[in-house]
Amino acid sequence: MYVNSPAPENVSLSLTFLGKKIRNVSVAPATKQRAWETAALPSDSDVSMATGRKAGRSHNSTTFLEELPGSVPDLREEVQRCQPCPVHKTHLDRDSVPGQRDWEEEGSNDVKIFIPYDSAKLCITQIAEDMQLMRNRHLEMVQELEENFQMASQQNQTLKDQNQKHIEEKINLLDQIKAEATHWDREKSGTERAAQTQGGAGGKLPLEGAKARLEVLKESLYKREREITQLLQGDTDSSRLDGEPNRPPTTRLGCSALLNALVHKAHCVYVEVAEAKLLVDSMVEENQLALERAREFLERPQTTPPEHGSAEEGTPTVERCRGDENQEHQADLQTSQMTLQKVEIIQTALECIRKGTRPGLDSAWEICHSCAEPGPEPDQDNLQLQQVRDENKRIIENYNSERIMRKKYYNMVEDMKGKIRVFCRIRPMGRTETAGGSRAAVDCVDEYSVAVETPRGWKEFQFDRVFGTASSQEEVFQDTSRLIQSAMDGFNVCIFAYGQTGSGKTFTMVGDKDLRSPGIMPRTFRKIFDLIQENAAKFDFKVSAYMLELYNDRLLDLLVSPAEAFGRKIEIKKDKKGLVPQGAETTAVGSAEELFALFQQGCANRHIAATKMNVESSRSHLIIGITVESTNLTNGSVSYGKLSLVDLAGSERAAKTGAKDDQLKEANSINKSLSALGDVIFALSSEQPHVPYRNNKLTQVMQDSLGGNAKTLMFVNVSPSDCNAEETLTSLTYATRVKAITNSAQKNLESKEIAHLKEVGHCC
Numbered sequence: 001m002y003v004n005s006p007a008p009e010n011v012s013l014s015l016t017f018l019g020k021k022i023r024n025v026s027v028a029p030a031t032k033q034r035a036w037e038t039a040a041l042p043s044d045s046d047v048s049m050a051t052g053r054k055a056g057r058s059h060n061s062t063t064f065l066e067e068l069p070g071s072v073p074d075l076r077e078e079v080q081r082c083q084p085c086p087v088h089k090t091h092l093d094r095d096s097v098p099g100q101r102d103w104e105e106e107g108s109n110d111v112k113i114f115i116p117y118d119s120a121k122l123c124i125t126q127i128a129e130d131m132q133l134m135r136n137r138h139l140e141m142v143q144e145l146e147e148n149f150q151m152a153s154q155q156n157q158t159l160k161d162q163n164q165k166h167i168e169e170k171i172n173l174l175d176q177i178k179a180e181a182t183h184w185d186r187e188k189s190g191t192e193r194a195a196q197t198q199g200g201a202g203g204k205l206p207l208e209g210a211k212a213r214l215e216v217l218k219e220s221l222y223k224r225e226r227e228i229t230q231l232l233q234g235d236t237d238s239s240r241l242d243g244e245p246n247r248p249p250t251t252r253l254g255c256s257a258l259l260n261a262l263v264h265k266a267h268c269v270y271v272e273v274a275e276a277k278l279l280v281d282s283m284v285e286e287n288q289l290a291l292e293r294a295r296e297f298l299e300r301p302q303t304t305p306p307e308h309g310s311a312e313e314g315t316p317t318v319e320r321c322r323g324d325e326n327q328e329h330q331a332d333l334q335t336s337q338m339t340l341q342k343v344e345i346i347q348t349a350l351e352c353i354r355k356g357t358r359p360g361l362d363s364a365w366e367i368c369h370s371c372a373e374p375g376p377e378p379d380q381d382n383l384q385l386q387q388v389r390d391e392n393k394r395i396i397e398n399y400n401s402e403r404i405m406r407k408k409y410y411n412m413v414e415d416m417k418g419k420i421r422v423f424c425r426i427r428p429m430g431r432t433e434t435a436g437g438s439r440a441a442v443d444c445v446d447e448y449s450v451a452v453e454t455p456r457g458w459k460e461f462q463f464d465r466v467f468g469t470a471s472s473q474e475e476v477f478q479d480t481s482r483l484i485q486s487a488m489d490g491f492n493v494c495i496f497a498y499g500q501t502g503s504g505k506t507f508t509m510v511g512d513k514d515l516r517s518p519g520i521m522p523r524t525f526r527k528i529f530d531l532i533q534e535n536a537a538k539f540d541f542k543v544s545a546y547m548l549e550l551y552n553d554r555l556l557d558l559l560v561s562p563a564e565a566f567g568r569k570i571e572i573k574k575d576k577k578g579l580v581p582q583g584a585e586t587t588a589v590g591s592a593e594e595l596f597a598l599f600q601q602g603c604a605n606r607h608i609a610a611t612k613m614n615v616e617s618s619r620s621h622l623i624i625g626i627t628v629e630s631t632n633l634t635n636g637s638v639s640y641g642k643l644s645l646v647d648l649a650g651s652e653r654a655a656k657t658g659a660k661d662d663q664l665k666e667a668n669s670i671n672k673s674l675s676a677l678g679d680v681i682f683a684l685s686s687e688q689p690h691v692p693y694r695n696n697k698l699t700q701v702m703q704d705s706l707g708g709n710a711k712t713l714m715f716v717n718v719s720p721s722d723c724n725a726e727e728t729l730t731s732l733t734y735a736t737r738v739k740a741i742t743n744s745a746q747k748n749l750e751s752k753e754i755a756h757l758k759e760v761g762h763c764c
């Protein structure tokens, strides 16, 4: 320890240990220090006392100190070497003391200050304390480390245990595999040995070996089979022969043993395989229901067969009938009892499988007996059942054909009464509908009935004819052609198609886009001229046609250019023969081809656009009028027939079709006109005094056809898809109303004279 300080007086110094400042201490000058050392140990207050002494007196004190035992010489030696204490590397730094500058400036040589023993002791005590503190800290750290170590070792132990377990599992698995491999090796060598025994040198071939093995297995299978057969067919009286009357017969024991094994296996499957569990559970439920039904039937008070009328009481026929009925009754009872017995046995077996319990000896026997040996009675039952089924089938078939005939005749009568005929056509499911996961919600029940699925179940509708999804255009036309003859005979005839957008109206009336499947219109053209040709010897025919569309509440002529059509005003006027569109271009045609060409010309002008529901949706109602004037060559009478073919635009919901702007306007107009048509249909079907024909141009155009002088056929086209079921239901309801409307069709015939007078008048 040393201080490079010239100060003779008490100075405040800081004590640094291992580079760390410990505290400030006041150090007394050496002279005073000497006095303390010779005297008794000073008190703390003495240490801090400072007396002002001059530096010149220090030399004497130093000499005196040399004589003292203890620390001073050592310290001096250290100071002279200007080295810090080698033991602790400790030194006293000079601190900033007041007046320090003065003694530095006085420039005297370095003054060595010796620290008094007590001060050093104090420092050392302090150091010891600090070391104690450090030791404590070290101890804490050590403790902490130990704790960490313990935790880590615990974790290690857990990991080790896990690893060990894993390894043990693997070893077990390997052992199992090894055991299996050994087993298979043994089996294989057994097979090979057997093959070698049987096949000699050639037996070494794998195929031969397999064959041999197969033989061995077959043999063991036969052996098992024999055992089972023996067990099942065992002598039932053997127990009695043994002198043990109460011992169950061998067969029963065998059954029980076999069944127990079987039930055990089935239970294992039931527990392990989810599907099997579900299946068995549902079987239990079904069987439980059957059981309840059978019990209920048997518990019902058994009524005697009904009595016959008293008039014939006692006659042999009545007696025979009664005898037959009694026999039937008895047979029914017997059948029900047997069914109950069977169902009960099945229930026992199923419950055993479910719970894994063993069936009792008697139940086992019953189960085996009922499963393995169907006696002669059940066979007879089956035979009877089959007979009854066949009989039922025949009755149902007869009933259906009767029903169909009745409907047919009813329709004919209705037709004769002048009722509008309604045909329903279900189109096939579209590709987008199928792709969208739609399912069929419309069913063609028979030729005259259609059913649609509603939220409250299936609703059936009857029509004059129902065409299913598979019906061809030809089929549809065949039932229609009778009306064409009527038009040729001088009647007003109207055929129109009604239905939701995309339901197949245009397909039915016009055909497909390329006309590979032509619809009613093109076929009608051909038919008209076929009939003309057929009757050419008796009649002279004149055919003319017009073609209109009702677009946005305007009647437009399709046989002129669109520009011209928009400039023309067409009005529906009524004359004696019926309704005629005034201002429309009427063109005379001499052949089916000419008529077809005219039709194509008109179709090209028709308003069609793509919507979300139909890529070629009609945006207007199409009306084709074909007038046929026929003069009877024999008597000169003239008849005027008119055939109106109408392809209505479909009702649509903007949300479904995605109609916007112009299309929305078109849709509104279409819906408005169809709504007006609905009102007319309602008024007519409910026989209202006023029919609102004049509310819309469409109802004006169709006035003849609905409740007027026309034979009318309506096609109600429907989509089969469930996503359109609501619209289908509406269409079918409307169509049913239309069926109730009666028209009074009369032939437009004029005698030769009247026709001649008219012609003259016309000429004039």
Ligand SMILES: Nc1ncnc2c1ncn2[C@@H]1O[C@H](COP(=O)(O)OP(=O)(O)OP(=O)(O)O)[C@@H](O)[C@H]1O
Binding pocket: 426, 427, 428, 469, 499, 500, 501, 502, 503, 504, 505, 506, 507, 508, 512, 513, 614, 616, 617, 618, 619, 648, 649, 650, 651, 717
């Ligand atoms: N019976 C059918 N067989 C095969 N395809 C059909 C049948 N009916 C309709 N389709 C097809 O369904 C689609 C829609 O038919 P269509 O255009 O005739 O409907 P729509 O009722 O006239 O519709 P809109 O009122 O929008 O004009 C067409 O692609 C058509 O070819």
